[in-house]
Amino acid sequence: MTTLKARIELFAGIAALVLFLFPLPAAAAGDGITAAVTIAPQAFLVDRVGAGRVETLVMVPPGSDPHVYEPRPRQLALLSRAAVYFQLGSGIEFENAWMGRFVAVNPEMKICDLSRSIELLPSSGCHTGSGPDPHYWLSPRKAARMAENIAICLARLDPGSAELYRENARALAAELSALHEEISELLAPHRGRAFLVFHPAWSYFAAEYGLVELAIEDEGKEPSARRLKELIDEARRREISTIFIAPAFPAASAAAIGDEISARLVELDPLSGDYLSNLRKAADRLDEDFRR
Ligand SMILES: [Zn+2]
Numbered sequence: 001m002t003t004l005k006a007r008i009e010l011f012a013g014i015a016a017l018v019l020f021l022f023p024l025p026a027a028a029a030g031d032g033i034t035a036a037v038t039i040a041p042q043a044f045l046v047d048r049v050g051a052g053r054v055e056t057l058v059m060v061p062p063g064s065d066p067h068v069y070e071p072r073p074r075q076l077a078l079l080s081r082a083a084v085y086f087q088l089g090s091g092i093e094f095e096n097a098w099m100g101r102f103v104a105v106n107p108e109m110k111i112c113d114l115s116r117s118i119e120l121l122p123s124s125g126c127h128t129g130s131g132p133d134p135h136y137w138l139s140p141r142k143a144a145r146m147a148e149n150i151a152i153c154l155a156r157l158d159p160g161s162a163e164l165y166r167e168n169a170r171a172l173a174a175e176l177s178a179l180h181e182e183i184s185e186l187l188a189p190h191r192g193r194a195f196l197v198f199h200p201a202w203s204y205f206a207a208e209y210g211l212v213e214l215a216i217e218d219e220g221k222e223p224s225a226r227r228l229k230e231l232i233d234e235a236r237r238r239e240i241s242t243i244f245i246a247p248a249f250p251a252a253s254a255a256a257i258g259d260e261i262s263a264r265l266v267e268l269d270p271l272s273g274d275y276l277s278n279l280r281k282a283a284d285r286l287d288e289d290f291r292r
Contacts, residue, residue: 033157036082038094039066040273041137042114046086049150049168053161057082062271065248066094067220080106083157086150089113090120091131112153114146121203138270139204140180140279144173179276183283184209190290196235197244198251201270222253235261242289244268
């Protein structure tokens with residue numbers, strides 16, 4: 001941890017220097033609000049609720065893994081302009097490691113916890129710690145609650161537009177609820193079925209639709225030879241013919257298991273900013289997999 005801490009100090013130092021050398025134009029934020037978020041799915045929600053009045057800054061760029069990503073100095077410089085940080089608040093490593101530093105870089109920034117009043121599941125094993133499973137944004141019903149939390153925080157920052165934010169959150173929640181119904185209907189015939197993923201990001205999605213998520217990754221690492229053999233046996237027993245992988249999680253073991261059980265590898269991205277169509281696509285791919 002000492003090295004990480006030392007690196008955090010170094011990055012913050014460089015960020016301060018970058019900001020000093022290249023001050024950002026005051027007009028960049030206009031009269032709108034700059035909001036920082038950890039991952040792209042949050043940016044989708046904030047963009048919809050903020051409807052043109054809020055500009056988002058995604059700290060973990062698409063294709064990067066929020067369990068290990070370290071922000072660039074330029075990002076820290078941009079963050080120093082943010083009025084609010086919408087944190088996932090569910091114990092994802094990126095926030096655990098960096099929130100303290102972000103607050104030090106920008107002490108005026110409000111921190112808004114999007115997991116407020118959302119029930120979290122116990123850890124799915126992608127974490128070495130004992131905290132909750134952090135991937136709750138992949139439940140559309142929980143995403144609707146996140147939108148409400150965003151509206152509450154934006155209303156406090158910008159009371160003049162409070163009604164607009166509440167209205168936008170209500171409209172988005174209705175859309176998410178419709179999506180939930182659509183996915184429920186599509187996956188209802190497959191209740192109890194299991195799917196195999198590399199990184200266990202889909203526990204909340206699985207819980208919503210009565211599916212079983214099996215993960216290859218073990219406590220954030222490639223599995224041991226023994227665990228790999230157990231997984232292959234379980235995958236055979238459950239007649240699994242697809243292994244779901246994601247761009248941010250390259251996995252040699254997924255390909256190895258795929259070869260062993262003649263399963264194809266299909267992409268299921270937990271971090272897409274195109275939230276609604278991505279969840280629809282995930283449901284379609286699972287449905288297709290279960291019909292094979
Ligand atoms: Zn994860």
